[in-house]
Each structure stands twice: as C-alpha cells, then as structure tokens.
Amino acid sequence: MDKFGIHSIRDKIFSTAVQLFSDYGFYNVSIRQISKKVGITVATVYYYFASKDDLLQEMYSFYRENMNNAMPDINRLLKLAETESPFEVLRGVDFHYAPEIQELMDRILIIGAMEARGDRRSAIFIYEAMFELPSKLTTPLLNRMIELGRIEPLDVKKIEILLSNLSFSAALRNHSTAPISMEEWLGMMELVFSLIKPTGK
Amino acid sequence: MDKFGIHSIRDKIFSTAVQLFSDYGFYNVSIRQISKKVGITVATVYYYFASKDDLLQEMYSFYRENMNNAMPDINRLLKLAETESPFEVLRGVDFHYAPEIQELMDRILIIGAMEARGDRRSAIFIYEAMFELPSKLTTPLLNRMIELGRIEPLDVKKIEILLSNLSFSAALRNHSTAPISMEEWLGMMELVFSLIKPTGK
DNA sequence: GTCTATACTTAGATAGAC
DNA sequence: GTCTATCTAAGTATAGAC
Numbered sequence: 527m528d529k530f531g532i533h534s535i536r537d538k539i540f541s542t543a544v545q546l547f548s549d550y551g552f553y554n555v556s557i558r559q560i561s562k563k564v565g566i567t568v569a570t571v572y573y574y575f576a577s578k579d580d581l582l583q584e585m586y587s588f589y590r591e592n593m594n595n596a597m598p599d600i601n602r603l604l605k606l607a608e609t610e611s612p613f614e615v616l617r618g619v620d621f622h623y624a625p626e627i628q629e630l631m632d633r634i635l636i637i638g639a640m641e642a643r644g645d646r647r648s649a650i651f652i653y654e655a656m657f658e659l660p661s662k663l664t665t666p667l668l669n670r671m672i673e674l675g676r677i678e679p680l681d682v683k684k685i686e687i688l689l690s691n692l693s694f695s696a697a698l699r700n701h702s703t704a705p706i707s708m709e710e711w712l713g714m715m716e717l718v719f720s721l722i723k724p725t726g727k
Numbered sequence: 728m729d730k731f732g733i734h735s736i737r738d739k740i741f742s743t744a745v746q747l748f749s750d751y752g753f754y755n756v757s758i759r760q761i762s763k764k765v766g767i768t769v770a771t772v773y774y775y776f777a778s779k780d781d782l783l784q785e786m787y788s789f790y791r792e793n794m795n796n797a798m799p800d801i802n803r804l805l806k807l808a809e810t811e812s813p814f815e816v817l818r819g820v821d822f823h824y825a826p827e828i829q830e831l832m833d834r835i836l837i838i839g840a841m842e843a844r845g846d847r848r849s850a851i852f853i854y855e856a857m858f859e860l861p862s863k864l865t866t867p868l869l870n871r872m873i874e875l876g877r878i879e880p881l882d883v884k885k886i887e888i889l890l891s892n893l894s895f896s897a898a899l900r901n902h903s904t905a906p907i908s909m910e911e912w913l914g915m916m917e918l919v920f921s922l923i924k925p926t927g928k
Numbered sequence: 929g930t931c932t933a934t935a936c937t938t939a940g941a942t943a944g945a946c
Numbered sequence: 947g948t949c950t951a952t953c954t955a956a957g958t959a960t961a962g963a964c
Contacts, residue, residue: 535947535948548844549844549845550844550845551752551754551841551842551844551845553752553754553755554754554845556938556939556940557939557940557941558938558939558940566948566949567948567949567950568940568941569941569942569943569948569949569950570947570948570949572940572941572942573947573948574947577940577941578939578940578941636844639899640752640841640844641752642903642905643749643750643751643752643837643841643899643903643904644750644751644752644755646904649903649904649905653905681914681918683914684914684915684917684918685918687911687914687915688893688914688915688918688919691892691893691896691897691907691915692889692892692893692896694896694899695892695893695895695896696892698840698844698895698899702843702844702850703844703847703850704843704850704854706892710888713882713884713885713888713889714885714888714889714892716885717885717886717889717922718889720922721918721921721922736929736930757956757957757958758957758958758959759956759957759958767930767931768930768931768932769958769959770930770931770932770933770959770960770961771929771930771931773958773959773960774929774930775929778958778959779957779958779959929964930963930964931962931963931964932961932962932963932964933960933961933962933963934959934960934961934962935958935959935960935961936957936958936959936960937956937957937958937959938955938956938957938958939954939955939956939957940953940954940955940956941952941953941954941955942951942952942953942954943950943951943952943953944949944950944951944952945948945949945950945951946947946948946949946950
C-alpha cells in the first residue's frame with residue numbers, strides 16, 4: 527500500500543485477494559469472485575495484474591519488502607544482549623509492522639503456508655520468511671549471550687527449530703475459525719523461554 | 728486397506744487421490760488427473776465414489792476408523808505411569824499404524840491441515856485428530872504422574888498445546904519438499920520432554 | 929465394472945468499445 | 947481506466963453402450 531495509496535483500486539484488488547486467498551486457498555478463489563467483491567469487472571483486475579499467478583507473486587514481493595524494512599538492527603540487539611534479560615533481548619527479534627498492514631502480512635504468510643506443499647515458490651517464500659530469516663537474528667543473539675555467560679549453554683539450533691515450527695503452526699491458525707489464542711501463544715512462549723536459563727550474571 | 732483388498736481399483740483410486748491431494752491440494756487436483764494416473768477413465772472413478780467431495784470425506788472416515796482402532800489403552804498407560812519413566816510413558820501415547828497404511832494416514836492428515844482453513848469439515852477433522860484426541864491420553868497421564876509425585880508439578884495444558892502445535896507443524900511438512908527431519912523432530916521432542924522433570928521417586 | 933461421448937459449468941484470459 | 951462480450955480450456959458429473 528506503499529506505491530499506490532491505500533484507497534486505489536489496485537490496492538483494493540490486492541487486499542481483497544489476500545483476504546480471499548487466505549480464507550479459502552488460492553485455487554479455490556476465482557478472479558471473478560475477487561472482482562465481484564471489489565465491485566469491478568474481471569477485465570479491470572487484468573488491467574492491474576498480468577495473471578492470477580502474478581497476483582500471488584506480488585503478495586510475496588509485498589511481504590518480503592515490508593519484512594526487510596522491518597528487520598530489527600542486529601547490532602542494536604547485540605548491544606542489548608550485554609545488559610538486558612534474555613527475555614527482553616529475544617522480544618527484540620519480533621518484526622513490527624505498521625498497524626494498517628499487520629493483518630495483510632499475517633494473511634500473506636498464511637497463503638504461503640497453505641500453498642507451500644504444491645507450489646515451489648510458495649515453499650521458498652515460507653522457508654525464508656519463517657525459518658531462515660528469523661534465525662539470522664536469533665543465532666548470533668543466543669550465541670552472544672552464551673559467550674557472555676549471561677545464559678547457560680544450550681543447543682541454539684534446537685531452540686530455533688522449536689520456535690520456527692511453533693510460529694509456523696500459529697501462523698496457519700491465524701485468522702481462522704480455530705485461531706490460536708493469545709493465551710495459548712504466550713503459554714507456549716513461556717515454556718520455550720523457560721528453556722533459556724539466565725545465569726544471573 | 729480393509730474392505731476391498733489392497734489391489735482393488737477402488738483402493739488404487741483412493742490411495743492415488745490421497746497422494747495427489749496431499750501433494751498439490753484438494754482443489755488443485757482433478758478427477759481427470761486421478762483417473763489418468765490410475766489408468767482408468769473418469770467415469771470409473773464416479774462408479775466408486777459419488778463425488779470428489781465424497782472422496783475427501785471417505786479419507787477422513789478412513790483416518791478416523793484406523794485412528795480409533797489404534798488408540799492406545801489408557802488403563803495400560805496409567806499402570807505404566809506408576810513404574811516407568813515419564814519419557815517411556817509418553818512414548819506410549821503414540822499411535823501406531825500398520826506399515827502399509829502409515830503413509831496414507833500421514834497424508835490424509837496433511838490434506839486435512841491444508842484444507843482446514845477453507846473447509847469446515849476439514850477443520851473439525853484436524854481439530855479432533857491433532858488437538859482433541861491426543862489430549863484425552865496425555866491429560867490423565869500427566870496428571871497421574873504429578874499426583875504420584877513422579878514428576879514435578881507443571882502446567883499440563885500448556886505442554887499439551889505445545890505438543891499439538893508441534894505435531895501440526897511437523898505433519899504439514901511431512902512428505903513435502905522441505906520435510907521436517909527425524910533429527911529436527913527428536914531435537915524438539917528432547918526440549919519439550921526436558922520440561923517434564925522426574926522427581927526421582 | 930469399465931468404457932465413449934457428451935452435457936453443463938466455471939475458470940483464466942483477451943479484444944475492442946467507450 | 948473500466949466496461950461488455952467472448953474465447954478457449956478445464957472442471958465435475960452423467961447417460962448409455964458393451
């Protein structure tokens with residue numbers, strides 16, 4: 527919603543498609559459905575997007591762009607690791623998006639996760655967004671805290687795998703009929719964080 | 728499979744459909760594709776299954792039937808809880824299927840998980856198979872072990888939520904291009920089980 | 929039981945008027 | 947930029963011959 531202003535037709539098509547794809551699946555939603563919901567015709571959709579597949583790829587591009595912009599500064603976090611509690615440090619790893627795009631970002635992740643099994647590009651997208659990129663932050667941070675003796679030594683990779691699989695599960699249940707509740711999510715995080723033991727130093 | 732003998736046409740249709748649906752998604756696979764892969768015509772598929780939707784429902788029925796048959800005996804496990812290590816006891820919660828249907832069962836779970844967001848019956852199926860039923864075993868077992876003083880008191884519900892979300896994530900990645908490795912899975916389980924602390928009693 | 933042939937519907941996509 | 951009209955391909959499903 528950067529380039530076009532939030533009220534443009536293009537944006538309406540985009541966000542409506544995100545909503546429908548994430549609710550019913552990419553192949554289960556037609557261009558006709560999207561155009562009807564937006565209140566335009568099929569031809570207009572094709573004026574803005576080359577194909578249905580293009581629409582999907584634009585979603586992933588949108589996500590990647592915003593994700594990269596929201597990437598926390600690793601050097602700032604490494605500094606935090608010297609003084610703050612492990613809990614505080616790891617909270618800094620969260621990506622924060624502008625409220626108006628938060629749901630869009632959530633939903634694009636869902637679409638990727640749903641399509642990941644059948645579509646190679648979706649699989650790559652999900653792998654990058656949920657497994658690869660987060661570990662680029664958590665790996666050096668956890669290692670640094672161990673090095674500083676601020677937490678007890680632990681298997682960094684295992685913790686990361688645990689965390690990313692939980693995020694994956696939570697992402698898929700997001701905005702669904704059986705969403706993961708904040709209580710459930712915090713409960714799980716509490717357990718995971720209890721595996722990271724501060725030394726008191 | 729049970730009623731028809733493993734080499735019947737009906738079974739071939741069924742298992743081929745399971746494989747294709749789980750690889751590419753229900754809506755992304757046509758009856759034509761299934762019949763072609765089996766080496767029969769579309770009409771023959773409709774001779775055995777009333778509709779494409781019926782095919783999906785039969786998969787869930789198949790899963791439920793085999794799941795119920797493989798349900799571990801809770802009384803036997805409660806007995807184990809008195810003498811065995813927590814680790815051994817919780818291992819007993821695993822459902823074991825005959826090798827020839829193991830992959831089928833895995834894949835049906837994947838189909839349910841993929842369709843759960845857009846289809847109500849799939850959502851119910853997944854909720855039952857992955858969240859509800861396993862907790863019917865783990866809840867009494869963990870409570871019993873706490874009661875006996877064999878493990879330190881813990882929040883049973885949180886552990887269960889953690890476990891079921893991990894299973895959900897692992898199930899979806901199963902048989903995919905980026906499957907969860909046995910090493911990753913065991914690593915996660917090791918961490919989760921480390922949250923359950925034997926008292927030594 | 930399995931086939932051929934076909935009905936019917938909907939999908940993605942485009943040409944060309946305005 | 948947005949529309950109407952239309953093309954082509956593919957989907958689910960069925961009737962009826964063998």
